[in-house]
Amino acid sequence: MIGASKIKQYSNVLEKPLSKGKQEVSLSAFAFLFSELVQYNQTQVDNIAELERRLEDAGYAVGARCLELLCHREKCVMFMPFWLSQGNRRETRLLGILSFVHSTVWKVLFGKVADSLEKGTEHEDEYMISEKELLVNRFISIPKDMGTFNCGAFVAGIVRGVLDSAGFPAVVTAHFVPMEGQQRPRTTILIKFAEEVLRREARLG
Amino acid sequence: MAPAGPRSGDAIFASVERVNAELFTLTYGAIVRQLLTDLEEVDEVNKQLDQMGYNIGIRLVDEFLAKSNVSRCVDFKETAEVIAKVGFKMFLGVGASVTNWDAEGTCCSIVLEDNPLVDFVELPDTCQGLYYCNVLSGVIRGALEMVSVPSCASLSLVFSSSS
Secondary structure: OOOOOOOOOOOOHHHOOOOOOOOEEEHHHHHHHHHHHHHHHHHHOOOHHHHHHHHHHHHHHHHHHHHHHHHHHOOOOOOOOOOOOOOOOOOOOHHHHHHHHHHHHHHHHHOOOOOEEEEOOOOOOEEEEEEOOOHHHOOOOOOHHHOOOOOOHHHHHHHHHHHHHOOOOEEEEEEEEOOOOOOOOEEEEEEEEOHHHHHHHHHHO | OOOOOOOOHHHHHHHOOEEEHHHHHHHHHHHHHHHHHHHOOHHHHHHHHHHHHHHHHHHHHHHHHHHHOOOOOOOHHHHHHHHHHHHHHHHHOOOEEEEOOOOOOOOOEEEEOOOHHHOOOOOOHHHOOOOOOHHHHHHHHHHHHHOOOOOOOOOOOOOOOOO
């Protein structure tokens, strides 16, 4: 029973040295776990929107912790704003944080950088990260009666968690985009930044 | 060591697709947090985790048998060894050992040295009594049931992580 053992070497989990982050588990272990997450949430909701919201909330928690982990690991001075270090600096610009999500976060979580990062053409505050096949959707097929539901909502939640914790509040959603000549549609994570982010970005020049 | 046929846990783990353990850890943490918020009672959460593990186990055993090529185990001792050495290794990438056999050979403990599920986790005082890794006991229970090994209804595993 975790928590009841008296043989712990460290009294506090925060004192344990941070691992390098190279440990891996099998894809099927993750896929099984994720499918249980989705199935459990299906029993708790009445409609698709609610299911997406719950998956997003689960992802949000993952994203927030992921940002902290990555920053600590790369000797980022997230919490000491007047110091510079050899490692990553804290991202304060929009494009900076977007490329952090698109490259670093994606690489750590999914083993590769995201397929593409685009700026929305219709609105100033929209950006899109696209992926041909999200890791979480690999073994999932959506029944017709669930319409536009996308389990990528979990990943959208992760992105929202990272952005929010980094000081860039946004609304993040996942969408399927059918592709010509391909059986499975592409997934696009749509990021719509809050007003304050754009104002701040404009002020920073 | 083994004749050509059953593959070692390391070999299988090297050949399957893998993901970052931290994604796995954080996702599991999110699941447990959701359950605690929804169910509030620690016992209910334990039961739900076990049920989730059971659902996983009944499907996981197919993949296990397909990839590992193990032959039929002769007795429960061998079964436990295979679970610990091959099963845990090929899915979680960590080895486990079997200890604490009772007199009749029907009950044992599987000890995980390094459990990816509990990285970064500390239980608050309000959650004492939560079997955080109960999903693992559900997985084993489900898997064993599918291969017709009658296992006791309350299979509780003790995990000790030596840092």
